[in-house]
Amino acid sequence: MTPTTRQECAALDAADPLAPLRDEFVLPAGVVYLDGNSLGALPRSTPGRVADMIEREWGQDLIRSWNDAGWWDKPRTLGAKVAPLVGAGPDEVVVGDGTSANLFKCIVAALGLSDRSVVLGEAGNFPTDLYVAEGAASLAGAVQRRVDPDGPGLERELAAGDAAVLLLSHVDYRTGTLRDMPGITRLAHEHGTLVVWDLCHSVGAVPVELSASGADFAVGCTYKYLNAGPGAPAFLYAARRHHASASQPLSGWHGHARPFDFTGEYEPAPGISRFLSGSQPLVADAALEASLDVWAKADLALVRAKSLAMTDLFLARAAEVGITSVTPAEHARRGSQVALIEPEEGAGYAIVRALIARGVIGDFRAPDVMRFGFTPLYLRHTDVWDATEALHEVVRTGEWRDERFARRDQVT
Amino acid sequence: MTPTTRQECAALDAADPLAPLRDEFVLPAGVVYLDGNSLGALPRSTPGRVADMIEREWGQDLIRSWNDAGWWDKPRTLGAKVAPLVGAGPDEVVVGDGTSANLFKCIVAALGLSDRSVVLGEAGNFPTDLYVAEGAASLAGAVQRRVDPDGPGLERELAAGDAAVLLLSHVDYRTGTLRDMPGITRLAHEHGTLVVWDLCHSVGAVPVELSASGADFAVGCTYKYLNAGPGAPAFLYAARRHHASASQPLSGWHGHARPFDFTGEYEPAPGISRFLSGSQPLVADAALEASLDVWAKADLALVRAKSLAMTDLFLARAAEVGITSVTPAEHARRGSQVALIEPEEGAGYAIVRALIARGVIGDFRAPDVMRFGFTPLYLRHTDVWDATEALHEVVRTGEWRDERFARRDQVT
Structure with a gap:
């Protein structure tokens, strides 16, 4: 069952057998990092x-x-x-x-x-x-x-x-x-x-x-x-x-x-x-x-199950604000990332920038794809919930239309 | 003039404009490192x-x-x-x-x-x-x-x-x-x-x-x-x-x-x-x-001059114990390394191993070359002198004939 409240997400986190692995990573404060499909987070043991x-x-x-x-x-x-x-x-x-x-x-x-x-x-x-x-x-x-x-x-x-x-x-x-x-x-x-x-x-x-x-x-x-x-x-x-x-x-x-x-x-x-x-x-x-x-400490079956639960949640919440997904709904055809498209010219890029300004880091791939990656080793269900709350805000308030989010000055 | 005593080497070091750069490197104690032509030493700023x-x-x-x-x-x-x-x-x-x-x-x-x-x-x-x-x-x-x-x-x-x-x-x-x-x-x-x-x-x-x-x-x-x-x-x-x-x-x-x-x-x-x-x-x-x-802090002309002085010294001292060099004597045809050959079967490998045991690190390249590299940023003329003293000892005493130096258990 896909959770419908933050509280349900917190319950999933509390029962998550992968949860201890999050401590193996360094994650910056105030960030929900949904770009681990582009650059993974830093393991604590690496330095x-x-x-x-x-x-x-x-x-x-x-x-x-x-x-x-x-x-x-x-x-x-x-x-x-x-x-x-x-x-x-x-x-x-x-x-x-x-x-x-x-x-x-x-x-x-x-x-x-x-x-x-x-x-x-x-x-x-x-x-x-x-x-x-x-x-x-x-x-x-x-x-x-x-x-x-x-x-x-x-x-x-x-x-x-x-x-x-x-x-x-x-x-x-x-x-x-x-x-x-x-x-x-x-x-x-x-x-x-x-x-x-x-x-x-x-x-x-x-x-x-x-x-x-x-x-x-x-x-x-x-x-x-x-x-x-x-x-x-x-x-x-x-x-x-x-x-x-x-x-x-x-x-x-x-x-x-x-x-x-x-x-x-x-x-x-x-x-x-x-x-x-x-x-x-x-x-x-x-x-x-x-x-x-x-x-070597991660059970890949658990990783897969958590990944699908997180992408299910993100897809459901994106649909609530009417954003189209081009990621397959069918589990057997879905990886661990979600791609959203907002057809208005420039919207995808600006929404990604507006989310980043709120600490939710995804990325944009030309011509029109907003990408969000889900990494079960260090993401919590509540992180996904919080990211979708930000998405809801950015879309519902039209915040992304602010001109500072339109500037294409970033290579990735 | 190529120095003929350790004291003359120390005088060259005292006058060496590149000498301060040695402090930019980490060098293990008790080692004269003549393998910087294979793997350079660690700059102190790198970690x-x-x-x-x-x-x-x-x-x-x-x-x-x-x-x-x-x-x-x-x-x-x-x-x-x-x-x-x-x-x-x-x-x-x-x-x-x-x-x-x-x-x-x-x-x-x-x-x-x-x-x-x-x-x-x-x-x-x-x-x-x-x-x-x-x-x-x-x-x-x-x-x-x-x-x-x-x-x-x-x-x-x-x-x-x-x-x-x-x-x-x-x-x-x-x-x-x-x-x-x-x-x-x-x-x-x-x-x-x-x-x-x-x-x-x-x-x-x-x-x-x-x-x-x-x-x-x-x-x-x-x-x-x-x-x-x-x-x-x-x-x-x-x-x-x-x-x-x-x-x-x-x-x-x-x-x-x-x-x-x-x-x-x-x-x-x-x-x-x-x-x-x-x-x-x-x-x-x-x-x-x-x-x-x-x-960026090194004057390449000074590097070249010091390199030639060091290889001149090493070549002269190797000749004193009768070891053949295959490195050109002519400066215009010499890089910053010296290659020696001792024709007896297995001698080259064993001499290199015996020198390493004494803290003088060079390397061996099949079939018969003993290689010694000279890196003016972090080597002193006295280091070169000390290395040749070790070479003299190893060759004159026949120390390299010890069986522990014959084992080919090292890849480089």
């Missing part, structure tokens, strides 16, 4: 962990930490900590580089495993996915074609039989639509197409089952729901069955079978390490490790 | 700078820091701080990604500017350069051929007239040989070949004059002489004249002309930003910024 890495591992132990502090293996040990969050084996995930570079690696690797030359991209995907697919396809002598993954066109495009690889976001970055990973992966495979999943908006937001879904490749970032800090290193998943045969072109020495032989010829490592390139920013890795250690 | 970025910019200001703390522009503002260290304009350098990814971008960009299809690589270059050149060339329908850049073969290979791009390290990672950047660049251009310089072992070690040399592209890391921390973000230089015409395939949204329009079509930014891909690890960027602010 200390990073300081130790800098002052002891780097400052005192210096170069010896490549061995003694496990720096050399961080892409793999951190990958193994990401693995349970995405339903993968510990030897199927590595951490390193950014999402864009990892997308590039996966697309080129998938093209190399196929004798076809079409990359099926997603119309409306996060731009970097489209741009990188374009760059990778063009360099590899392939072409990108786009499809609406939520419509009947997907099956038709796959049936054309020319797609080497399908690149989809598991959760749409604007609408929050969750895709059926097992179903779409199966369909693609039936038509001889490999699948690369972009998990940026789903990892830590919804259960992800890469292995059980038969996914081929996946990438994801760690700075949204995983709370590893702005621009934190991304991860890459490759199904074990592709390790021996897949190759990727950013073939730096960390991907070599015997990197410390310093031989002149590249020989890819036998396992997931072949997807690595060069040295990774260990200071940023330390922040990621702290955040993954918080995630 | 505080990183803590402020994490606790205030991320923890308190959260998503707003993309605007208010200048996160979005860090690749450019940090690039402008690297620029004076490499003789480039502030709008010709961006910081981000790793060296391998940046090499890939530069090689593909250079191939795209040429109608030729050979990448001329350097036999004996750091392996990642060779491996990435292989990966890039192969994907772009080109081939890599290798040449010894220090022999007469270079001119012959260029004269063949089929090389689109020449990829060279400015300083050789093993021998420390410094290449003639203006001369080689001119020669390559005369033969219609573009040049990509790898500055990993020269930035902060020797004066670098990219613009004055007419260089086309360059990459470099920031975790060696620049002291930005293990695996810190790399940088990329592209000469202004190539900005409008060069394109690179890791075409993420940070390289777009109008990234916040979220359009589906990629349009590269007009300037250096087109070489960017995705979001960068801001925690690591904070450490880089702290280290670059130390570098």
Whole structure:
């Protein structure tokens, strides 16, 4: 039952088994933070962990930490900590580089495993996915074609039989639509197409089952729901069955079978390490490790249930003031964010700015989407209630029409 | 005059105008650190700078820091701080990604500017350069051929007239040989070949004059002489004249002309930003910024003079115990490191381990090179003297033959 009063929300908070995890985070006073789908909040343990890495591992132990502090293996040990969050084996995930570079690696690797030359991209995907697919396809002598993954066109495009690889976001970055990973992966495979999943908006937001879904490749970032800090290193998943045969072109020495032989010829490592390139920013890795250690305490089923309860509440309360949602009502098709649209020109941007002025932080994505992310590790049901109270005020009073909320001087 | 006693070294230290900069660094007690060419020492300001970025910019200001703390522009503002260290304009350098990814971008960009299809690589270059050149060339329908850049073969290979791009390290990672950047660049251009310089072992070690040399592209890391921390973000230089015409395939949204329009079509930014891909690890960027602010206080001519004095001393003292150097004696051909070779099987590795046991930290590079790096910002002439005293002891007494120094259990 979706609560209808703040008191009911408080009762849900009191009974929430995830509630103690909120204390693991630093949250600024007076803020309801609904932008954890863009930049996650700071775990309380992160500053200390990073300081130790800098002052002891780097400052005192210096170069010896490549061995003694496990720096050399961080892409793999951190990958193994990401693995349970995405339903993968510990030897199927590595951490390193950014999402864009990892997308590039996966697309080129998938093209190399196929004798076809079409990359099926997603119309409306996060731009970097489209741009990188374009760059990778063009360099590899392939072409990108786009499809609406939520419509009947997907099956038709796959049936054309020319797609080497399908690149989809598991959760749409604007609408929050969750895709059926097992179903779409199966369909693609039936038509001889490999699948690369972009998990940026789903990892830590919804259960992800890469292995059980038969996914081929996946990438994801760690700075949204995983709370590893702005621009934190991304991860890459490759199904074990592709390790021996897949190759990727950013073939730096960390991907070599015997990197410390310093031989002149590249020989890819036998396992997931072949997807690595060069040295990774260990200071940023330390922040990621702290955040993954918080995630290790979270029951993902509880996270999912709380996320749905919070988005149900937010959607119901937004409807009360007549604001349209483009986020699916159906639980099975919803991620952990809500996207609202107010059709009047400039309204969406101004409403988001007016909410921020009241301490309710969401964001705006051109051309017209107001985005609100729900992060069960550190948000309370009462926070969601308070945010909707602010939304009601801003909309009912026309507060957002104040000219100071119209200025487009913010990049995000 | 190269000093011949510790007392003379102490006199040099007393007169050293760079001496105050040593206090800007944290250095472990009892250590002479000659591995700053692999991992630079920790600047004293770094922990505080990183803590402020994490606790205030991320923890308190959260998503707003993309605007208010200048996160979005860090690749450019940090690039402008690297620029004076490499003789480039502030709008010709961006910081981000790793060296391998940046090499890939530069090689593909250079191939795209040429109608030729050979990448001329350097036999004996750091392996990642060779491996990435292989990966890039192969994907772009080109081939890599290798040449010894220090022999007469270079001119012959260029004269063949089929090389689109020449990829060279400015300083050789093993021998420390410094290449003639203006001369080689001119020669390559005369033969219609573009040049990509790898500055990993020269930035902060020797004066670098990219613009004055007419260089086309360059990459470099920031975790060696620049002291930005293990695996810190790399940088990329592209000469202004190539900005409008060069394109690179890791075409993420940070390289777009109008990234916040979220359009589906990629349009590269007009300037250096087109070489960017995705979001960068801001925690690591904070450490880089702290280290670059130390570098802003250093006179590069003084750094070079002190570096040569220190390598002169180390070479002279190594010769006294009969150890062979493969580092050029000629100043114009020497970087800021010394490479020694002891031909007996296993001796090089064991001598390095024995020196480390005495607190003198250098490193070993297969198959037989003992490397010692000299970092004028935080090393004293007396440190160099003390290191050579240890070298004398280890070699004269045969201490390195102890079996505990033979075990190859260390990755670096």
